[in-house]
Amino acid sequence: MGSPAQSESGLPIQPVYDGTSVAGFDADAKLGSPGRFPYTRGVYPTMYTGRPWTMRQYAGFGTAKESNERYHELVGAGTGGLSVAFDLPTQMGYDSDEAIARGEVGKVGVAVDSLDDMRTLFQGLPLDKVSTSMTINAPAASLLLLYQLVAAEQGVPGDRLTGTIQNDVLKEYIARGTYIFPPQQSLRLISDIFAYCHRELPRWNTISISGYHMAEAGATPAQEIAFTLANAKEYVRTAIAAGLDVDDFAPRLSFFFVARTTLLEEIAKFRAARRIWARVMRDEFGARNPKSQMLRFHTQTAGVQLTAQQPEVNLVRVALQGLGAVLGGTQSLHTNSYDEAIALPTQKAARLALRTQQVIAYETDVTATVDPFAGSYVMESMTDDLEGAVLELMRAVEDRGGAVAAIEQGFQKSEIEKSAYRTALEIDHQERTVVGVNKYVLDEEEPYEPLRVDPQIELDQRERLAALREERDGDAVLRALDALRAAARGTDNVLPPMREALRLRATAGEVAHALRDVWGTYVPHDTF
Protein backbone atom coordinates (compact mmCIF):
# COMPACT_ATOMS: atom_id res chain seq x y z
CA MET A 1 0.00 0.00 0.00
CA GLY A 2 1.18 3.56 -0.69
CA SER A 3 1.87 6.04 2.04
CA PRO A 4 -0.98 8.18 3.42
CA ALA A 5 -1.66 11.62 2.05
CA GLN A 6 -2.38 14.48 4.46
CA SER A 7 -5.73 16.19 4.72
CA GLU A 8 -6.01 19.98 5.05
CA SER A 9 -6.35 19.46 8.80
CA GLY A 10 -3.09 17.49 8.81
CA LEU A 11 -4.84 14.14 9.34
CA PRO A 12 -3.79 11.07 7.34
CA ILE A 13 -5.86 10.00 4.31
CA GLN A 14 -5.17 6.32 3.61
CA PRO A 15 -4.77 5.15 0.00
CA VAL A 16 -7.36 2.45 0.72
CA TYR A 17 -10.05 2.17 3.39
CA ASP A 18 -11.82 -1.11 4.11
CA GLY A 19 -13.91 -2.84 6.76
CA THR A 20 -11.04 -2.77 9.26
CA SER A 21 -11.05 1.05 9.12
CA VAL A 22 -14.51 1.12 10.68
CA ALA A 23 -14.32 -1.99 12.87
CA GLY A 24 -16.68 -1.66 15.85
CA PHE A 25 -18.50 1.26 14.22
CA ASP A 26 -21.75 1.86 16.11
CA ALA A 27 -24.07 3.20 13.42
CA ASP A 28 -26.94 3.91 15.80
CA ALA A 29 -24.88 6.08 18.14
CA LYS A 30 -22.74 7.76 15.48
CA LEU A 31 -25.24 8.30 12.71
CA GLY A 32 -28.80 7.83 13.82
CA SER A 33 -31.36 8.51 11.11
CA PRO A 34 -31.47 11.72 9.09
CA GLY A 35 -33.29 14.36 11.10
CA ARG A 36 -32.60 12.56 14.38
CA PHE A 37 -29.96 12.92 17.09
CA PRO A 38 -26.98 13.28 16.64
CA TYR A 39 -27.91 14.67 13.20
CA THR A 40 -24.74 13.34 11.54
CA ARG A 41 -26.82 12.54 8.45
CA GLY A 42 -28.50 15.94 8.27
CA VAL A 43 -30.94 18.05 10.24
CA TYR A 44 -34.11 17.16 8.30
CA PRO A 45 -35.47 13.62 7.77
CA THR A 46 -36.05 14.18 4.05
CA MET A 47 -33.32 16.77 3.36
CA TYR A 48 -33.27 17.81 -0.32
CA THR A 49 -35.83 15.20 -1.32
CA GLY A 50 -38.29 17.36 0.64
CA ARG A 51 -36.96 20.82 -0.19
CA PRO A 52 -33.70 21.91 -1.82
CA TRP A 53 -31.29 24.12 0.10
CA THR A 54 -31.79 27.89 -0.13
CA MET A 55 -29.82 29.38 -3.00
CA ARG A 56 -28.71 32.57 -1.32
CA GLN A 57 -26.29 34.74 -3.28
CA TYR A 58 -24.44 37.37 -1.22
CA ALA A 59 -24.73 40.71 -3.01
CA GLY A 60 -24.74 44.43 -2.48
CA PHE A 61 -22.74 47.43 -3.68
CA GLY A 62 -23.10 51.15 -4.21
CA THR A 63 -26.34 52.70 -3.07
CA ALA A 64 -29.50 51.06 -1.80
CA LYS A 65 -31.10 51.73 -5.20
CA GLU A 66 -28.42 49.86 -7.19
CA SER A 67 -28.42 46.94 -4.77
CA ASN A 68 -32.21 46.76 -4.88
CA GLU A 69 -31.94 46.36 -8.67
CA ARG A 70 -29.43 43.51 -8.23
CA TYR A 71 -31.78 41.77 -5.76
CA HIS A 72 -34.67 41.98 -8.22
CA GLU A 73 -32.40 40.46 -10.89
CA LEU A 74 -31.37 37.64 -8.56
CA VAL A 75 -34.96 36.87 -7.57
CA GLY A 76 -35.88 36.91 -11.26
CA ALA A 77 -33.05 34.46 -11.99
CA GLY A 78 -34.40 31.98 -9.42
CA THR A 79 -32.51 32.71 -6.21
CA GLY A 80 -34.42 31.54 -3.13
CA GLY A 81 -33.24 33.99 -0.48
CA LEU A 82 -31.52 37.35 -0.25
CA SER A 83 -28.14 38.05 1.32
CA VAL A 84 -27.09 41.63 1.90
CA ALA A 85 -23.46 42.78 1.79
CA PHE A 86 -22.94 46.12 3.57
CA ASP A 87 -20.10 48.54 2.93
CA LEU A 88 -17.35 48.94 5.51
CA PRO A 89 -18.56 52.20 7.10
CA THR A 90 -21.98 50.58 7.76
CA GLN A 91 -20.27 47.49 9.17
CA MET A 92 -18.12 49.62 11.46
CA GLY A 93 -20.97 51.83 12.70
CA TYR A 94 -20.11 55.01 10.79
CA ASP A 95 -22.32 57.12 8.54
CA SER A 96 -21.40 57.77 4.89
CA ASP A 97 -20.67 61.44 5.61
CA GLU A 98 -18.08 60.86 8.35
CA ALA A 99 -14.43 61.59 7.51
CA ILE A 100 -13.42 58.03 8.36
CA ALA A 101 -15.81 56.69 5.70
CA ARG A 102 -14.19 58.59 2.84
CA GLY A 103 -13.36 56.39 -0.15
CA GLU A 104 -15.17 53.36 1.24
CA VAL A 105 -18.82 54.26 0.72
CA GLY A 106 -20.59 51.58 -1.32
CA LYS A 107 -17.35 49.71 -2.10
CA VAL A 108 -17.57 46.22 -0.61
CA GLY A 109 -21.32 46.35 -0.10
CA VAL A 110 -24.25 48.70 0.09
CA ALA A 111 -24.27 51.89 2.20
CA VAL A 112 -27.21 51.91 4.64
CA ASP A 113 -27.32 54.90 6.97
CA SER A 114 -30.96 55.24 7.89
CA LEU A 115 -34.54 54.04 7.61
CA ASP A 116 -34.75 55.82 4.24
CA ASP A 117 -31.92 53.68 2.78
CA MET A 118 -33.38 50.47 4.20
CA ARG A 119 -36.74 51.26 2.63
CA THR A 120 -35.11 51.78 -0.77
CA LEU A 121 -33.06 48.59 -0.41
CA PHE A 122 -36.19 46.43 -0.15
CA GLN A 123 -38.48 48.39 -2.46
CA GLY A 124 -40.81 45.98 -4.23
CA LEU A 125 -39.57 42.92 -2.32
CA PRO A 126 -42.33 41.36 -0.17
CA LEU A 127 -40.70 40.81 3.23
CA ASP A 128 -43.32 38.25 4.29
CA LYS A 129 -42.21 35.98 1.42
CA VAL A 130 -38.46 36.43 1.04
CA SER A 131 -35.95 35.38 3.70
CA THR A 132 -33.09 37.83 4.08
CA SER A 133 -29.64 37.35 5.49
CA MET A 134 -27.67 40.42 6.53
CA THR A 135 -23.91 40.21 6.98
CA ILE A 136 -23.70 42.70 9.79
CA ASN A 137 -22.01 42.16 13.13
CA ALA A 138 -21.28 44.90 15.67
CA PRO A 139 -24.21 47.10 14.45
CA ALA A 140 -26.47 44.06 13.82
CA ALA A 141 -29.19 45.28 16.19
CA SER A 142 -29.62 48.57 14.31
CA LEU A 143 -29.85 46.97 10.88
CA LEU A 144 -32.26 44.31 12.12
CA LEU A 145 -34.49 46.97 13.67
CA LEU A 146 -34.44 49.02 10.46
CA TYR A 147 -35.53 45.87 8.60
CA GLN A 148 -38.34 45.33 11.09
CA LEU A 149 -39.44 48.97 10.71
CA VAL A 150 -39.51 48.66 6.91
CA ALA A 151 -41.48 45.41 7.18
CA ALA A 152 -43.97 47.14 9.46
CA GLU A 153 -44.40 49.84 6.79
CA GLN A 154 -45.21 47.02 4.33
CA GLY A 155 -47.77 45.71 6.83
CA VAL A 156 -45.69 42.63 7.71
CA PRO A 157 -45.58 41.87 11.45
CA GLY A 158 -42.42 40.63 13.18
CA ASP A 159 -43.65 37.07 13.59
CA ARG A 160 -43.82 36.67 9.80
CA LEU A 161 -40.23 37.76 9.16
CA THR A 162 -37.62 35.14 8.30
CA GLY A 163 -33.93 35.70 7.89
CA THR A 164 -30.57 35.86 9.61
CA ILE A 165 -28.20 38.47 10.99
CA GLN A 166 -24.55 37.45 11.21
CA ASN A 167 -24.16 39.11 14.63
CA ASP A 168 -21.07 37.01 15.41
CA VAL A 169 -18.63 39.44 16.97
CA LEU A 170 -16.24 36.89 18.50
CA LYS A 171 -15.00 35.81 15.07
CA GLU A 172 -14.55 39.49 14.21
CA TYR A 173 -11.87 39.72 16.93
CA ILE A 174 -10.25 36.56 15.57
CA ALA A 175 -10.41 37.01 11.83
CA ARG A 176 -12.68 39.58 10.22
CA GLY A 177 -12.05 42.84 12.05
CA THR A 178 -15.41 44.68 12.08
CA TYR A 179 -15.77 44.83 15.86
CA ILE A 180 -16.63 48.01 17.75
CA PHE A 181 -17.25 47.34 21.46
CA PRO A 182 -15.20 45.28 23.95
CA PRO A 183 -16.13 41.56 24.29
CA GLN A 184 -18.29 41.77 27.44
CA GLN A 185 -20.46 44.58 26.04
CA SER A 186 -20.68 42.83 22.65
CA LEU A 187 -21.87 39.65 24.35
CA ARG A 188 -24.45 41.60 26.36
CA LEU A 189 -25.80 43.19 23.16
CA ILE A 190 -26.01 39.75 21.55
CA SER A 191 -27.96 38.37 24.50
CA ASP A 192 -30.30 41.39 24.26
CA ILE A 193 -30.85 40.52 20.59
CA PHE A 194 -31.63 36.87 21.46
CA ALA A 195 -34.21 37.99 24.04
CA TYR A 196 -35.76 40.62 21.77
CA CYS A 197 -36.09 38.22 18.82
CA HIS A 198 -37.61 35.51 21.01
CA ARG A 199 -40.40 38.00 21.83
CA GLU A 200 -40.75 39.96 18.60
CA LEU A 201 -39.18 38.04 15.71
CA PRO A 202 -39.54 34.36 16.69
CA ARG A 203 -38.63 32.99 13.23
CA TRP A 204 -35.51 35.07 12.83
CA ASN A 205 -32.10 33.35 13.03
CA THR A 206 -30.45 35.60 15.59
CA ILE A 207 -26.83 34.80 14.79
CA SER A 208 -24.75 33.09 12.12
CA ILE A 209 -21.78 31.74 14.04
CA SER A 210 -19.12 31.73 11.40
CA GLY A 211 -16.05 29.71 10.61
CA TYR A 212 -15.94 30.99 7.05
CA HIS A 213 -13.81 34.04 7.73
CA MET A 214 -11.36 32.10 9.88
CA ALA A 215 -11.01 29.63 7.01
CA GLU A 216 -10.41 32.50 4.60
CA ALA A 217 -7.69 33.74 6.97
CA GLY A 218 -6.04 30.32 6.79
CA ALA A 219 -7.72 28.08 9.39
CA THR A 220 -7.70 24.37 8.65
CA PRO A 221 -11.07 22.58 8.58
CA ALA A 222 -10.50 21.28 12.13
CA GLN A 223 -9.61 24.78 13.37
CA GLU A 224 -12.57 26.29 11.53
CA ILE A 225 -15.06 24.01 13.26
CA ALA A 226 -13.37 23.98 16.67
CA PHE A 227 -13.02 27.76 17.00
CA THR A 228 -16.55 28.32 15.69
CA LEU A 229 -18.13 25.86 18.10
CA ALA A 230 -16.04 27.30 20.94
CA ASN A 231 -17.43 30.76 20.11
CA ALA A 232 -20.92 29.27 19.97
CA LYS A 233 -20.48 27.82 23.44
CA GLU A 234 -19.50 31.29 24.71
CA TYR A 235 -22.71 32.81 23.30
CA VAL A 236 -24.82 30.05 24.85
CA ARG A 237 -23.13 30.43 28.23
CA THR A 238 -23.61 34.22 28.20
CA ALA A 239 -27.29 34.02 27.27
CA ILE A 240 -27.97 31.42 29.96
CA ALA A 241 -26.13 33.60 32.50
CA ALA A 242 -28.33 36.53 31.41
CA GLY A 243 -31.35 34.49 32.48
CA LEU A 244 -32.55 33.09 29.13
CA ASP A 245 -33.80 29.52 28.85
CA VAL A 246 -31.58 27.56 26.48
CA ASP A 247 -34.55 26.16 24.53
CA ASP A 248 -35.91 29.69 24.03
CA PHE A 249 -32.95 30.92 22.02
CA ALA A 250 -30.90 27.92 20.85
CA PRO A 251 -33.34 26.84 18.09
CA ARG A 252 -32.51 30.09 16.30
CA LEU A 253 -28.72 29.84 16.46
CA SER A 254 -27.31 29.18 12.99
CA PHE A 255 -23.85 28.56 11.57
CA PHE A 256 -21.77 29.47 8.53
CA PHE A 257 -18.88 27.49 7.06
CA VAL A 258 -16.67 27.35 4.00
CA ALA A 259 -16.58 24.68 1.29
CA ARG A 260 -13.14 23.99 -0.15
CA THR A 261 -12.17 21.93 -3.21
CA THR A 262 -11.03 19.08 -0.93
CA LEU A 263 -14.44 17.42 -1.19
CA LEU A 264 -14.05 14.38 1.02
CA GLU A 265 -12.68 16.22 4.01
CA GLU A 266 -15.28 18.95 3.67
CA ILE A 267 -18.18 16.50 3.66
CA ALA A 268 -16.69 14.78 6.72
CA LYS A 269 -16.27 18.19 8.36
CA PHE A 270 -19.95 19.10 8.05
CA ARG A 271 -21.04 15.71 9.36
CA ALA A 272 -18.63 15.87 12.33
CA ALA A 273 -19.71 19.43 13.17
CA ARG A 274 -23.36 18.40 13.40
CA ARG A 275 -22.57 15.45 15.65
CA ILE A 276 -20.39 17.46 18.02
CA TRP A 277 -22.89 20.33 18.35
CA ALA A 278 -25.83 18.01 19.05
CA ARG A 279 -23.92 16.43 21.92
CA VAL A 280 -22.68 19.75 23.32
CA MET A 281 -26.19 21.15 23.40
CA ARG A 282 -27.83 18.09 24.88
CA ASP A 283 -25.14 16.99 27.31
CA GLU A 284 -23.39 20.23 28.35
CA PHE A 285 -26.25 22.73 28.18
CA GLY A 286 -29.22 20.44 28.83
CA ALA A 287 -31.11 21.50 25.69
CA ARG A 288 -34.22 19.34 25.27
CA ASN A 289 -35.82 20.82 22.16
CA PRO A 290 -34.42 18.91 19.15
CA LYS A 291 -34.17 22.23 17.27
CA SER A 292 -31.70 23.43 19.89
CA GLN A 293 -29.46 20.46 19.05
CA MET A 294 -29.51 20.88 15.28
CA LEU A 295 -26.56 22.56 13.65
CA ARG A 296 -28.13 24.36 10.69
CA PHE A 297 -25.64 26.10 8.45
CA HIS A 298 -25.05 28.30 5.45
CA THR A 299 -22.05 27.61 3.22
CA GLN A 300 -20.00 29.84 0.99
CA THR A 301 -17.52 28.39 -1.46
CA ALA A 302 -13.91 29.22 -0.60
CA GLY A 303 -13.02 32.65 -1.94
CA VAL A 304 -9.40 32.17 -0.93
CA GLN A 305 -9.05 29.30 -3.41
CA LEU A 306 -10.07 31.45 -6.37
CA THR A 307 -7.34 32.82 -8.59
CA ALA A 308 -6.94 36.05 -10.51
CA GLN A 309 -5.00 34.07 -13.10
CA GLN A 310 -7.17 32.27 -15.71
CA PRO A 311 -10.30 33.34 -13.78
CA GLU A 312 -12.67 31.07 -15.76
CA VAL A 313 -11.05 28.07 -14.04
CA ASN A 314 -12.76 29.35 -10.91
CA LEU A 315 -16.09 28.17 -12.37
CA VAL A 316 -14.80 24.60 -12.07
CA ARG A 317 -13.51 25.13 -8.54
CA VAL A 318 -16.81 26.65 -7.42
CA ALA A 319 -18.80 23.74 -8.89
CA LEU A 320 -16.71 21.25 -6.90
CA GLN A 321 -16.90 23.30 -3.72
CA GLY A 322 -20.66 23.72 -4.05
CA LEU A 323 -21.04 19.99 -4.62
CA GLY A 324 -19.17 19.33 -1.36
CA ALA A 325 -21.49 21.67 0.55
CA VAL A 326 -24.54 19.87 -0.79
CA LEU A 327 -23.14 16.41 -0.10
CA GLY A 328 -22.41 17.69 3.40
CA GLY A 329 -26.03 18.73 3.94
CA THR A 330 -25.96 22.54 3.88
CA GLN A 331 -29.20 24.50 4.46
CA SER A 332 -28.23 27.49 2.37
CA LEU A 333 -25.47 28.13 -0.17
CA HIS A 334 -23.62 30.99 -1.81
CA THR A 335 -21.51 30.01 -4.79
CA ASN A 336 -18.82 32.57 -5.56
CA SER A 337 -18.55 34.28 -8.91
CA TYR A 338 -15.53 33.37 -11.01
CA ASP A 339 -14.29 36.97 -11.08
CA GLU A 340 -14.34 37.53 -7.31
CA ALA A 341 -10.57 37.25 -6.95
CA ILE A 342 -10.37 40.37 -9.11
CA ALA A 343 -13.27 42.66 -8.20
CA LEU A 344 -16.97 42.80 -7.35
CA PRO A 345 -18.80 40.29 -9.55
CA THR A 346 -20.22 41.47 -12.84
CA GLN A 347 -23.87 40.69 -13.51
CA LYS A 348 -22.99 37.84 -15.87
CA ALA A 349 -20.58 36.24 -13.41
CA ALA A 350 -23.17 36.50 -10.61
CA ARG A 351 -25.73 34.74 -12.81
CA LEU A 352 -23.29 31.95 -13.72
CA ALA A 353 -22.60 31.39 -10.02
CA LEU A 354 -26.30 30.89 -9.37
CA ARG A 355 -26.57 28.63 -12.43
CA THR A 356 -23.87 26.43 -10.89
CA GLN A 357 -26.13 25.74 -7.91
CA GLN A 358 -29.05 25.11 -10.21
CA VAL A 359 -27.07 22.48 -12.13
CA ILE A 360 -26.16 20.72 -8.88
CA ALA A 361 -29.79 20.86 -7.70
CA TYR A 362 -31.59 19.94 -10.89
CA GLU A 363 -29.18 18.12 -13.23
CA THR A 364 -27.29 15.79 -10.87
CA ASP A 365 -28.72 12.96 -8.79
CA VAL A 366 -27.04 13.93 -5.51
CA THR A 367 -30.32 15.39 -4.23
CA ALA A 368 -32.28 12.19 -4.80
CA THR A 369 -31.17 10.53 -1.59
CA VAL A 370 -30.17 11.80 1.85
CA ASP A 371 -26.51 11.83 2.98
CA PRO A 372 -25.29 9.63 0.10
CA PHE A 373 -21.86 8.97 1.65
CA ALA A 374 -23.20 7.44 4.89
CA GLY A 375 -21.58 4.12 5.69
CA SER A 376 -18.70 4.62 3.28
CA TYR A 377 -15.43 3.39 4.80
CA VAL A 378 -13.56 6.55 3.95
CA MET A 379 -16.34 8.96 4.92
CA GLU A 380 -17.05 7.48 8.31
CA SER A 381 -13.32 7.19 9.06
CA MET A 382 -12.66 10.80 8.08
CA THR A 383 -15.72 12.02 10.03
CA ASP A 384 -14.42 10.24 13.15
CA ASP A 385 -10.89 11.56 12.64
CA LEU A 386 -12.11 15.12 12.24
CA GLU A 387 -14.39 14.84 15.24
CA GLY A 388 -11.38 13.80 17.34
CA ALA A 389 -9.23 16.68 16.06
CA VAL A 390 -11.99 19.24 16.60
CA LEU A 391 -12.73 18.06 20.13
CA GLU A 392 -9.05 18.28 21.01
CA LEU A 393 -8.86 21.89 19.79
CA MET A 394 -12.09 22.80 21.58
CA ARG A 395 -10.51 21.49 24.76
CA ALA A 396 -7.47 23.68 24.11
CA VAL A 397 -9.78 26.72 24.00
CA GLU A 398 -11.56 25.65 27.20
CA ASP A 399 -8.16 25.15 28.91
CA ARG A 400 -7.42 28.81 28.20
CA GLY A 401 -10.65 29.86 29.90
CA GLY A 402 -13.09 29.72 26.95
CA ALA A 403 -13.32 31.61 23.66
CA VAL A 404 -13.08 35.18 24.99
CA ALA A 405 -10.12 34.46 27.26
CA ALA A 406 -8.39 32.60 24.41
CA ILE A 407 -9.04 35.54 22.07
CA GLU A 408 -7.51 37.92 24.62
CA GLN A 409 -4.45 35.66 24.74
CA GLY A 410 -4.28 35.71 20.91
CA PHE A 411 -4.60 31.91 20.75
CA GLN A 412 -7.00 31.34 17.83
CA LYS A 413 -5.45 34.10 15.72
CA SER A 414 -1.92 32.79 16.09
CA GLU A 415 -2.96 29.17 15.40
CA ILE A 416 -4.71 30.33 12.22
CA GLU A 417 -1.72 32.41 11.17
CA LYS A 418 0.57 29.41 11.53
CA SER A 419 -1.71 27.38 9.25
CA ALA A 420 -1.89 30.20 6.70
CA TYR A 421 1.89 30.48 6.65
CA ARG A 422 2.27 26.73 6.11
CA THR A 423 -0.10 26.84 3.13
CA ALA A 424 1.71 29.81 1.60
CA LEU A 425 5.04 28.00 1.88
CA GLU A 426 3.61 24.86 0.28
CA ILE A 427 2.36 26.90 -2.69
CA ASP A 428 5.70 28.71 -3.01
CA HIS A 429 7.62 25.42 -2.87
CA GLN A 430 5.23 23.77 -5.34
CA GLU A 431 4.27 21.12 -2.79
CA ARG A 432 0.67 22.17 -3.34
CA THR A 433 -0.64 22.65 -6.86
CA VAL A 434 -2.75 25.68 -7.71
CA VAL A 435 -3.73 25.34 -11.37
CA GLY A 436 -2.80 28.46 -13.32
CA VAL A 437 -0.70 29.87 -10.47
CA ASN A 438 2.25 27.57 -9.82
CA LYS A 439 1.50 25.01 -12.57
CA TYR A 440 -0.14 25.16 -16.00
CA VAL A 441 0.56 28.88 -16.15
CA LEU A 442 -0.31 30.93 -19.27
CA ASP A 443 2.26 33.40 -20.57
CA GLU A 444 -0.36 35.88 -21.63
CA GLU A 445 -3.76 36.31 -20.02
CA GLU A 446 -6.81 37.74 -21.78
CA PRO A 447 -7.73 41.23 -20.55
CA TYR A 448 -10.65 41.37 -18.12
CA GLU A 449 -12.98 44.32 -17.53
CA PRO A 450 -13.96 44.38 -13.84
CA LEU A 451 -16.97 46.11 -12.31
CA ARG A 452 -16.07 49.43 -10.70
CA VAL A 453 -18.13 51.38 -8.18
CA ASP A 454 -18.77 54.97 -9.29
CA PRO A 455 -17.18 57.44 -6.80
CA GLN A 456 -20.18 59.74 -7.37
CA ILE A 457 -22.30 57.51 -5.13
CA GLU A 458 -20.39 58.68 -2.06
CA LEU A 459 -21.30 62.30 -2.84
CA ASP A 460 -24.93 61.36 -3.47
CA GLN A 461 -25.11 59.46 -0.20
CA ARG A 462 -23.70 62.46 1.71
CA GLU A 463 -26.28 64.75 0.13
CA ARG A 464 -29.09 62.44 1.12
CA LEU A 465 -27.79 62.36 4.69
CA ALA A 466 -27.58 66.15 4.86
CA ALA A 467 -31.22 66.33 3.73
CA LEU A 468 -32.26 63.75 6.31
CA ARG A 469 -30.60 65.63 9.13
CA GLU A 470 -32.34 68.79 7.95
CA GLU A 471 -35.82 67.25 7.69
CA ARG A 472 -36.11 65.13 10.81
CA ASP A 473 -37.02 66.28 14.32
CA GLY A 474 -33.49 66.76 15.66
CA ASP A 475 -34.52 67.28 19.30
CA ALA A 476 -36.59 64.11 19.33
CA VAL A 477 -33.62 62.20 17.89
CA LEU A 478 -31.28 63.55 20.60
CA ARG A 479 -33.74 62.56 23.33
CA ALA A 480 -34.11 59.07 21.86
CA LEU A 481 -30.33 58.64 21.71
CA ASP A 482 -30.12 59.71 25.37
CA ALA A 483 -32.68 57.04 26.26
CA LEU A 484 -30.53 54.49 24.42
CA ARG A 485 -27.43 55.59 26.40
CA ALA A 486 -29.39 55.18 29.63
CA ALA A 487 -30.41 51.62 28.71
CA ALA A 488 -26.81 50.79 27.78
CA ARG A 489 -25.59 52.05 31.17
CA GLY A 490 -28.12 49.86 33.00
CA THR A 491 -29.43 46.37 32.35
CA ASP A 492 -32.59 47.05 30.30
CA ASN A 493 -32.69 45.55 26.82
CA VAL A 494 -31.21 48.19 24.50
CA LEU A 495 -33.23 47.21 21.43
CA PRO A 496 -36.56 48.96 22.23
CA PRO A 497 -34.99 52.44 22.70
CA MET A 498 -32.74 51.77 19.70
CA ARG A 499 -35.78 51.02 17.55
CA GLU A 500 -37.45 54.25 18.64
CA ALA A 501 -34.36 56.29 17.73
CA LEU A 502 -34.10 54.64 14.31
CA ARG A 503 -37.82 55.14 13.69
CA LEU A 504 -37.26 58.87 14.31
CA ARG A 505 -34.56 58.64 11.60
CA ALA A 506 -31.49 58.56 13.79
CA THR A 507 -28.71 57.14 11.63
CA ALA A 508 -26.99 53.82 12.20
CA GLY A 509 -23.77 55.76 12.84
CA GLU A 510 -25.40 57.92 15.53
CA VAL A 511 -26.73 54.81 17.26
CA ALA A 512 -23.28 53.21 17.21
CA HIS A 513 -21.71 56.42 18.57
CA ALA A 514 -24.24 56.54 21.43
CA LEU A 515 -23.21 53.02 22.43
CA ARG A 516 -19.51 53.85 22.02
CA ASP A 517 -20.05 56.74 24.47
CA VAL A 518 -21.14 54.27 27.15
CA TRP A 519 -19.34 51.04 26.29
CA GLY A 520 -16.08 52.29 24.77
CA THR A 521 -14.33 50.43 21.96
CA TYR A 522 -12.19 47.30 21.75
CA VAL A 523 -8.44 47.62 21.35
CA PRO A 524 -6.84 44.28 20.40
CA HIS A 525 -3.90 42.99 22.43
CA ASP A 526 -2.03 41.41 19.56
CA THR A 527 0.67 38.93 20.42
CA PHE A 528 3.32 38.39 17.78
Ligand SMILES: CC(C)(COP(=O)(O)OP(=O)(O)OC[C@H]1O[C@@H](n2cnc3c(N)ncnc32)[C@H](O)[C@@H]1OP(=O)(O)O)[C@@H](O)C(=O)NCCC(=O)NCCSC(=O)CCC(=O)O
Ligand atom coordinates in the same frame (compact mmCIF):
# COMPACT_ATOMS: atom_id res chain seq x y z
C1 LIG B 1 -30.49 28.50 9.04
C2 LIG B 1 -29.87 29.09 7.77
C3 LIG B 1 -28.47 28.57 7.60
C4 LIG B 1 -30.71 28.68 6.57
O1 LIG B 1 -32.01 29.19 6.67
P1 LIG B 1 -33.03 28.99 5.47
O2 LIG B 1 -34.26 29.70 5.84
O3 LIG B 1 -32.39 29.37 4.20
O4 LIG B 1 -33.20 27.44 5.42
P2 LIG B 1 -33.87 26.43 6.47
O5 LIG B 1 -34.06 27.10 7.79
O6 LIG B 1 -33.14 25.18 6.46
O7 LIG B 1 -35.25 26.16 5.77
C5 LIG B 1 -36.32 27.09 5.69
C6 LIG B 1 -37.58 26.45 6.25
O8 LIG B 1 -37.87 25.26 5.50
C7 LIG B 1 -37.89 24.14 6.36
N1 LIG B 1 -37.26 22.98 5.67
C8 LIG B 1 -36.16 23.01 4.94
N2 LIG B 1 -35.88 21.79 4.45
C9 LIG B 1 -36.82 20.97 4.90
C10 LIG B 1 -37.09 19.59 4.75
N3 LIG B 1 -36.36 18.80 4.03
N4 LIG B 1 -38.17 19.09 5.39
C11 LIG B 1 -38.94 19.88 6.14
N5 LIG B 1 -38.73 21.20 6.31
C12 LIG B 1 -37.70 21.74 5.70
C13 LIG B 1 -37.13 24.54 7.61
O9 LIG B 1 -37.55 23.83 8.74
C14 LIG B 1 -37.41 26.04 7.71
O10 LIG B 1 -38.61 26.31 8.36
P3 LIG B 1 -38.66 26.78 9.91
O11 LIG B 1 -37.75 27.96 10.04
O12 LIG B 1 -40.07 27.13 10.14
O13 LIG B 1 -38.16 25.61 10.71
C15 LIG B 1 -29.89 30.62 7.90
O14 LIG B 1 -29.20 31.06 9.04
C16 LIG B 1 -29.32 31.31 6.70
O15 LIG B 1 -30.05 31.48 5.72
N6 LIG B 1 -28.10 31.78 6.70
C17 LIG B 1 -27.52 32.51 5.62
C18 LIG B 1 -26.34 33.25 6.07
C19 LIG B 1 -25.67 34.03 4.96
O16 LIG B 1 -26.23 34.17 3.87
N7 LIG B 1 -24.51 34.58 5.18
C20 LIG B 1 -23.79 35.34 4.21
C21 LIG B 1 -22.49 35.64 4.75
S1 LIG B 1 -21.50 36.34 3.55
C22 LIG B 1 -20.01 36.70 4.25
O17 LIG B 1 -19.83 36.80 5.46
C23 LIG B 1 -18.95 36.83 3.21
C24 LIG B 1 -17.65 37.29 3.57
C25 LIG B 1 -17.55 38.62 4.25
O18 LIG B 1 -18.37 39.51 4.07
O19 LIG B 1 -16.57 38.77 4.99
